[in-house]
Amino acid sequence: MTEARHNHYLIIGNSAGGIGAAEAIRECDKTSPITIVSDEPYPAYSRPLISEYLATKCPLERMLYRPPDFYEKSGIRLLSGRTAVRIDIKDQTAELEDGAEINWDKLLLATGGSPIVPPIDGRKSTGVFTFTTLADARAIDKFIKKGMRAVVIGGGLIGVSVTEALERRGLKVTIVEMKDRILNTILDETASAIAAETLEKNGVKIITNHTVTEINSEFTTDRIHAVTLDDSRGISCEVVIIAIGVRPRTEIASEAGIRVNRGIVVNRTMMTSHPGIYACGDVVEAYDFIHGENRVTPIWPNAYLGGRVAGFNMAGRPTVYAGGTALNSIKYFGMAITSAGVFAPVDSTGEVVTTKNGEVYRKLILKNGRLSGFIFCGDIERSGIIYGLMRDQVNVAGYKQTLIADEFSYISLPEPVWRERLASTFKPQPVEAETVKVEALR
């Protein structure tokens, strides 16, 4: 039954995207009712911190994404532990699993992604987990004991994060990666090798070019004792983490007739194919300024930014999403790597410049003199300047080698470039009389 309360804004999803939108709405509209619906039973928490939670058992308060009084102070009603199962576009209502119906004038779908679980035999046995939510981390935390052996299926961001956490808890971890190297969607061969070496130095075993075909468990207890690889090799283990990736949770959008490709398709205002319905975060295909087209880039900063743009538009402040791209900062066992955009040229017009000295590795990918990607390993402190040049698509052809030099800093850039980019930091200088005279003579 539809509740009597009128909800101007309804946000489905309570993570980076949903919060980004709610905060933007409140910058323009202090009073209209906002309701956030979340299937998780707590206030917004930092999802990337679940590995920290698993590694150190840090308290939940430390994982909160916003202060405890955030919802109350912002005038947001949070319906947590409630799952939205259907939306009715004509009636402008959302139906929750418990039968409640919530109306809206503007709707945001920030439903995120869900882990991909391939149909491996034994995937439902005791000791098999995925790793995307706090509930997953809690379940693993309860199950594991020091000295156990774990197999992590998938050597991507999630797989490597959970690997580090498990190692820190005293487990012996083997990563099984289908492709020829770990972190293959965000790093090139060289950086992957640096990351792999760091993991191996810390006791992690990495098996590439293989898949797990079966998870084997005891018949009586259902507890797992090994996995079988595609070459029939067995690896003994008590824990398996499936970390193949996530897919956008598009079901309620597609069932309502909203246009969905790989994710919910949104335009540059983050609006879906239906006016008044917006989407952001891991569930969308939004504009990627490097590829010049819509793509799924399920990363936290893009979720927040997309949510912010959606929120402004929902509240009536017309705003365009400048676009995001892949952007990652990873740090495993102290080894820092940042990367953004593409890690190799996408066609023959691309250009690459690199420098490597031990574990310090820097790589730029350029196209038509403009950055389309970079990787910084070991020394990442100045990578923000590089990302800024990439985001603004500054032509860096004349000084590309400078950008990867050891001593690179702002002043290494050509003077007109740093003067323009740092204009806000300088006290405006009085125009000298001489200059005025020259100008006047013209």
Add this chain to the structure above:
Amino acid sequence: MHTPVKRVLVNEPVCMGCHLCEVYCQLQHSRSTDLIKAFKKESPRQLPRLRIEARNPVFFSLRCQHCTESHCIYACLTGALSRNTDTGAVIIDEEKCTGCWTCIITCPYGSIRPDTLRHKSVKCDLCQGAETPACVLHCPNEALVYEDTGDREGKVSRVEAPVLK
């Protein structure tokens, strides 16, 4: 978004690169705030929250611009970065920072530094509401000024531009 009331500006023609702003920034953020202890005894030693850019004869110190549209706040994975609504300063809650360095890639000024010993990102906090930040106070040449900059926005800090009208 709240606009910072004041920012530290560099009067670049008179900066001679003496590094005193760096020294006093480091001292201000030390545990003891005692010059000798801060530099010779404290471990790990605090990093200065600014950097000196130098190419003779041009010198200036560069720090967080407390952007109106702050990429670092939006990108922060843990909620450690936020804006102090009183001072307008973008600040880091060290309790919440896990040193993931995501903010570092998003700062177009390169003004957030990784403190690799403490696993925390560090940046200018405008000396937490002090009337005059330490760097400005101790600049011997008035090359640093603390001024109301109104709604002056750094060109490179745009987030959602262009705004449709």
